[in-house]
Amino acid sequence: MSLSYKTRRRLSLLVLVVGLPLYIVAAVSLTGWLDARFGRLPIWAELGVYVGLGFLWMAPLKPVFTGVGREDPDAEK
Numbered sequence: 871m872s873l874s875y876k877t878r879r880r881l882s883l884l885v886l887v888v889g890l891p892l893y894i895v896a897a898v899s900l901t902g903w904l905d906a907r908f909g910r911l912p913i914w915a916e917l918g919v920y921v922g923l924g925f926l927w928m929a930p931l932k933p934v935f936t937g938v939g940r941e942d943p944d945a946e947k
Contacts, residue, residue, distance in 0.1 A: 875942050875944055878934055878935075878937070878940075893927045901919055905917070
């Protein structure tokens, strides 16, 4: 099932305004839990965790963001 351009635009805005801040809170909470459980990670490992989590959120949402910045293909010219 393919999403229309307007639906993808609205969904991408919702993801960026609501979902991304929630994901950031979850990522920081996860690293805080890792810090409490195993002690402070080395700086390179902590950077790797943050970079990995940064890429992880966008992998399943790539179809939603694809083509959103372009002109509406269904609009009349």
